[in-house]
Amino acid sequence: MTAAPLEALLAGLASGEVEVVDLTHTLCPDFPVIVLPPEFGQCQPFRIEEVSRYDHRGPAWYWNNISMSEHAGTHFDAPAHWISGRHLPANTVDQLPVRDVVGPAVVLDFSTECAGDPDFVLTRAHVEAWEAAHGPIPPRAWVLFRTDWSKKVGTPDYVGLREDGAHSPGPDAGAIEYLVRERGIIGFGTETVGTDAGQGGHFSPPYPAHFILHGAGRYGLQCLANLDRLPPRGAVVIAAPLKIRQGSGSPLRVLALVPASPQVPS
Amino acid sequence: MTRPLPPPKKKDPQKRTRAPLVPPGARSRAALRMTAAAALGTFRLQVCAACGAAAYPPRDACPKCLSVDLAFRDVPDGGEVVAHTTVRTSTDLYFRERTPWRVGTVALDCGPAVVAFLHGDVVVPGRVRVAAKLDKAGNAVLIALPESETPHMRDDPLLRELTASPKHRRALVTDGRSAVGRALAAALARAGASIVFVGAAQLWKPFPEEAELRAIGNIEIVPLDVTDTTSVSELAGEIGGKVDILVNTAEHVRPGGVLSRDGITTMRDEFEANVFGLTRLAQAFGVAMRARGADGTNNAAAFVDVLPVHALANWPEFGAFSAAGAARLSLLQCLRAEMRPGGVRVMSVFTGPLDDDWRQTVPPPKVTPRQVADAVVRALEEGIEDSFVGDVARDVAQKWRQDPKVLERELGQ
Numbered sequence: 108m109t110a111a112p113l114e115a116l117l118a119g120l121a122s123g124e125v126e127v128v129d130l131t132h133t134l135c136p137d138f139p140v141i142v143l144p145p146e147f148g149q150c151q152p153f154r155i156e157e158v159s160r161y162d163h164r165g166p167a168w169y170w171n172n173i174s175m176s177e178h179a180g181t182h183f184d185a186p187a188h189w190i191s192g193r194h195l196p197a198n199t200v201d202q203l204p205v206r207d208v209v210g211p212a213v214v215l216d217f218s219t220e221c222a223g224d225p226d227f228v229l230t231r232a233h234v235e236a237w238e239a240a241h242g243p244i245p246p247r248a249w250v251l252f253r254t255d256w257s258k259k260v261g262t263p264d265y266v267g268l269r270e271d272g273a274h275s276p277g278p279d280a281g282a283i284e285y286l287v288r289e290r291g292i293i294g295f296g297t298e299t300v301g302t303d304a305g306q307g308g309h310f311s312p313p314y315p316a317h318f319i320l321h322g323a324g325r326y327g328l329q330c331l332a333n334l335d336r337l338p339p340r341g342a343v344v345i346a347a348p349l350k351i352r353q354g355s356g357s358p359l360r361v362l363a364l365v366p367a368s369p370q371v372p373s
Numbered sequence: 374m375t376r377p378l379p380p381p382k383k384k385d386p387q388k389r390t391r392a393p394l395v396p397p398g399a400r401s402r403a404a405l406r407m408t409a410a411a412a413l414g415t416f417r418l419q420v421c422a423a424c425g426a427a428a429y430p431p432r433d434a435c436p437k438c439l440s441v442d443l444a445f446r447d448v449p450d451g452g453e454v455v456a457h458t459t460v461r462t463s464t465d466l467y468f469r470e471r472t473p474w475r476v477g478t479v480a481l482d483c484g485p486a487v488v489a490f491l492h493g494d495v496v497v498p499g500r501v502r503v504a505a506k507l508d509k510a511g512n513a514v515l516i517a518l519p520e521s522e523t524p525h526m527r528d529d530p531l532l533r534e535l536t537a538s539p540k541h542r543r544a545l546v547t548d549g550r551s552a553v554g555r556a557l558a559a560a561l562a563r564a565g566a567s568i569v570f571v572g573a574a575q576l577w578k579p580f581p582e583e584a585e586l587r588a589i590g591n592i593e594i595v596p597l598d599v600t601d602t603t604s605v606s607e608l609a610g611e612i613g614g615k616v617d618i619l620v621n622t623a624e625h626v627r628p629g630g631v632l633s634r635d636g637i638t639t640m641r642d643e644f645e646a647n648v649f650g651l652t653r654l655a656q657a658f659g660v661a662m663r664a665r666g667a668d669g670t671n672n673a674a675a676f677v678d679v680l681p682v683h684a685l686a687n688w689p690e691f692g693a694f695s696a697a698g699a700a701r702l703s704l705l706q707c708l709r710a711e712m713r714p715g716g717v718r719v720m721s722v723f724t725g726p727l728d729d730d731w732r733q734t735v736p737p738p739k740v741t742p743r744q745v746a747d748a749v750v751r752a753l754e755e756g757i758e759d760s761f762v763g764d765v766a767r768d769v770a771q772k773w774r775q776d777p778k779v780l781e782r783e784l785g786q
Binding site: 135136137139142148149151152154155156157261262263265266268269 | 575576578579580598600601604638642
């Protein structure tokens, strides 16, 4: 192979024809994490403790100690995260093939439908309708489900906790089955705190996105931001989790390479 | 008659905050036993086991029969003031700033004549009751109080110096989501706090308790998560200079001990909230509080921690929680010494098992939030360093004083 494709990419980045979009929320202590019944082990939110800041603890340097769950902030789910993926080979973040973490992205924009319905469920019919408009989902793609939920971060509506549990959009089993079996996607990404709907525990199977994706060796991305800056197709996502030995997932910086939108002449 | 204490004026920002001073601190070991009794809010003097004479001041041998068998016992607190004077100046810097100061001789019904501070409403000659209270240096001093309650009695400047009354002070209650925190916010408001800041963590979760809190009035809800250093220091940055009383009610409780659990995740959550949470609060608020120990009517007065009585001895059913309590107790002892130069009291309020979801299967007697709240306010108003709330807490404390090893075995049956 020649260096031409990479040179073209670099030229695109230099000229601004290829834009880099950050799909990541800032890791901070008050970023919501998934809420489980309190008798279960809990997901530790991000925490940061200053070690020194050019002071008596370290006169010329600033650094912090950080701690968090593998599933805090914008994060990656490996197949081993779910019981359905536990026996798969290379199912943890340290072992997964690195070629999997760079791939094409399609953005399924259902933000309008979700605006009035926090319990919006993405079905196979929705996906097929999207394909009818935008063309088939390519193999080994990251399918990013745009809900504009990232704009609710900082409000109680983000997780949408009520007495009957969380309320946020997500896919049903039919949609995920279709994406995995018939479209061969590499992973499914959401703006919400999980790849499943807030009420996904009541679906069949429970938490269908987790169950089906990870059972098939596919990945999840959640708490994504800036999906509204991506085209329906044509972007490339880079989502490399930390190489944690036997890790089930990891916070990460998710980047998208996007063809620059044509400038409107002023 | 004591005049009602007026609300303090707004502070003149051009004036330097008065630096705290404390009265002389050195005491003999015998005298520290009286301090230990006063810390519990009790009035105890040495009583000779050989001849039955009560002795004061504390000493190593009976002044009547020279026996060395002098144990501190509860004694009747009644007496008669027979002489008094008013100190108008002093070479001691602490007293010099606080004169005039009434002092008198009280002939106690139990025997000794003692020199005591006199409450402003004490009439001479006349009957009084004598209380041992901790001064700003943390030592027991005697104060003669009117035999029966007088109007605005708590507003007496001398008594206020020996207590940490919420009246006209600004309080912070760390956890408004908990029932104890809500009861406490209400109790502090009733006790005259000028404002009660109430912390609430994770405001991205529903906050159904908010309405109840707001109904109290004199409340300001502030974001506070004691497990998050950033959150604690941000709040201290905003209100740290006007928190006169801090009450930490944050508690993370789960059943289980060491072998009954798998891993340390839950224990870490408990230590994060119960141990490091206390540390974060102390580091973020304690330095400013210590510097404001003499800052007028609404000076910084007390740092209160509500902790489980099983800090004293482990209760294996809640073994990890007990261990966090023990660490908390130890930190409070450290903090007490560190805050003492500012004259800010560090108070421990030990509770038996609370009547909540996590102690659902624990048999009664259990402690209600209201009991805890009332105990905290009483500790502040009376200046009690160690309080024990509920039958279980009192029982555990008593057994612990008798023999910690026996208590350990009983709790571990």
